[in-house]
Amino acid sequence: MSRADCPRLTLGSVVAIAREGGFAAMPGLSRPRRFACRDLTEGQRARLQALIDEIESLGSPGSPGGNDRMVFRITLEDTGETPSWERLVDESLTPKSLNRLWKSGPAALGD
Amino acid sequence: MTGMPTSSRLTAFMPPHVLERVASHGNARLKQCARNTLQADAQFRLRNASRPSARPADSPRPGQVARYIYTANRQQTLPGSLVREEGAPDSGDVAVDEAYQWLGATYRFYWEVFERHSIDDEGMALIGTVHYGEDYDNAFWNGAQMVFGDGDGELFNRFTAALEVVAHELTHGVIEREAGLIYADQSGALNESLADVFGVMVKQHHFEQTVDEADWLIGEGLLTERVNGRALRSMAHPGTAYDDPVLGKDPQPGHMDDFVQTASDNGGVHINSGIPNRAFYLAATRLGGFAWEAAGPVWLDALIDARLARDADFATFARLTIDRATARFGGGSEAERAVTQAWADVGVLP
Numbered sequence: 001m002s003r004a005d006c007p008r009l010t011l012g013s014v015v016a017i018a019r020e021g022g023f024a025a026m027p028g029l030s031r032p033r034r035f036a037c038r039d040l041t042e043g044q045r046a047r048l049q050a051l052i053d054e055i056e057s058l059g060s061p062g063s064p065g066g067n068d069r070m071v072f073r074i075t076l077e078d079t080g081e082t083p084s085w086e087r088l089v090d091e092s093l094t095p096k097s098l099n100r101l102w103k104s105g106p107a108a109l110g111d
Numbered sequence: 112m113t114g115m116p117t118s119s120r121l122t123a124f125m126p127p128h129v130l131e132r133v134a135s136h137g138n139a140r141l142k143q144c145a146r147n148t149l150q151a152d153a154q155f156r157l158r159n160a161s162r163p164s165a166r167p168a169d170s171p172r173p174g175q176v177a178r179y180i181y182t183a184n185r186q187q188t189l190p191g192s193l194v195r196e197e198g199a200p201d202s203g204d205v206a207v208d209e210a211y212q213w214l215g216a217t218y219r220f221y222w223e224v225f226e227r228h229s230i231d232d233e234g235m236a237l238i239g240t241v242h243y244g245e246d247y248d249n250a251f252w253n254g255a256q257m258v259f260g261d262g263d264g265e266l267f268n269r270f271t272a273a274l275e276v277v278a279h280e281l282t283h284g285v286i287e288r289e290a291g292l293i294y295a296d297q298s299g300a301l302n303e304s305l306a307d308v309f310g311v312m313v314k315q316h317h318f319e320q321t322v323d324e325a326d327w328l329i330g331e332g333l334l335t336e337r338v339n340g341r342a343l344r345s346m347a348h349p350g351t352a353y354d355d356p357v358l359g360k361d362p363q364p365g366h367m368d369d370f371v372q373t374a375s376d377n378g379g380v381h382i383n384s385g386i387p388n389r390a391f392y393l394a395a396t397r398l399g400g401f402a403w404e405a406a407g408p409v410w411l412d413a414l415i416d417a418r419l420a421r422d423a424d425f426a427t428f429a430r431l432t433i434d435r436a437t438a439r440f441g442g443g444s445e446a447e448r449a450v451t452q453a454w455a456d457v458g459v460l461p
């Protein structure tokens with residue numbers, strides 16, 4: 001996949017992150033977060049873009065298989081409610097920065 | 112960028128079971144993408160599986176369990192360092208010793224009740240890793256071994272604390288080998304349900320509980336006292352296991368009328384499993400005595416039946432259990448009637 005295909009964040013973009021699955025798949029463990037680019041600083045937006053690029057660059061390392069594994073669902077919404085880009089990333093292949101972002105929110109993106 | 116995701120983007124991180132469905136049912140472009148990804152996945156798995164020397168010895172003879180318990184030392188590397196192997200005394204590490212004991216109880220259940228010799232019925236070594244990750248609220252089967260987190264301590268205790276959790280994960284290995292039920296939608300919920308059904312039966316067998324004495328809870332003792340809940344799932348009354356400000360309310364349905372349509376968690380495999388879970392509970396309690404005497408063998412017969420397809424839905428499995436109840440106990444038998452009635456009661460069969 002060429003770099004040009006990578007989604008680019010705009011001021012109107014909203015990035016949603018949620019965790020799913022696991023033996024204890026309970027509603028409260030999903031902790032969905034939404035990051036509206038409009039509310040982020042330029043630096044935070046750049047770091048969010050870098051994370052999306054990183055997820056995109058993972059290519060297809062293959063699912064580790066098995067059962068009761070947790071995955072992160074990352075969705076990019078531009079205008080409208082239809083996601084323009086969506087990825088499921090197995091927890092074991094998840095970039096640390098994504099985990100931090102899901103855990104801590106925009107604070108994980110720095111200033 | 113606008114519009115729907117392109118097919119190549121969609122398939123890049125799809126789990127194999129979804130890809131398999133796409134490869135067989137999707138449009139031409141999607142099919143090719145799915146096939147390419149599946150090939151890459153197969154190569155990936157082959158690379159990671161081709162380390163025979165790393166795998167400890169299987170059981171030397173039927174009836175003898177072969178357990179190996181490792182610690183991940185709060186990292187996420189598998190299997191980690193070996194702490195206790197078959198025959199070794201208590202390690203003093205409670206998670207290690209629980210995993211060892213519960214894997215033993217699960218092996219014993221499959222052997223004593225069904226004469227099944229481990230996960231593959233060929234004496235496969237039982238490998239468990241504890242202390243996986245930091246504050247990790249999960250347990251899973253990775254296709255080769257079982258993995259248990261310590262829990263975060265706030266909401267969850269360690270995942271080895273409940274026998275049925277260990278038995279649930281081991282049973283995923285049995286299901287994978289026997290039926291290979293695709294882990295999405297109804298076949299995925301069926302996969303989850305079977306892991307719960309045999310998990311709860313292992314618990315009842317170990318503690319010698321009749322169907323009336325048993326609590327039919329999955330993950331009892333996993334939730335800390337801060338949580339308003341008894342367990343993660345209730346097979347007797349799906350949807351009633353917990354109702355907590357932080358964890359939310361147990362979303363499991365116990366009837367097809369309440370089947371949950373969702374994309375999340377592979378189509379809600381841990382949610383809709385409540386329906387077949389309750390069917391098993393109803394059949395077993397109607398028959399009385401010990402669950403592994405009549406209902407259990409019928410469910411195992413259906414699980415290992417060659418006619419059970421990888422993408423089987425609830426109704427297909429239900430008809431198979433009735434068929435196997437008839438074969439085992441006779442037409443018009445109490446077992447046949449109880450199983451038939453159970454599936455009707457949860458709305459899976461008319």
Ligand SMILES: [Zn+2]
Nearest residue numbers: 067068303306
């Ligand atoms: Zn499971």
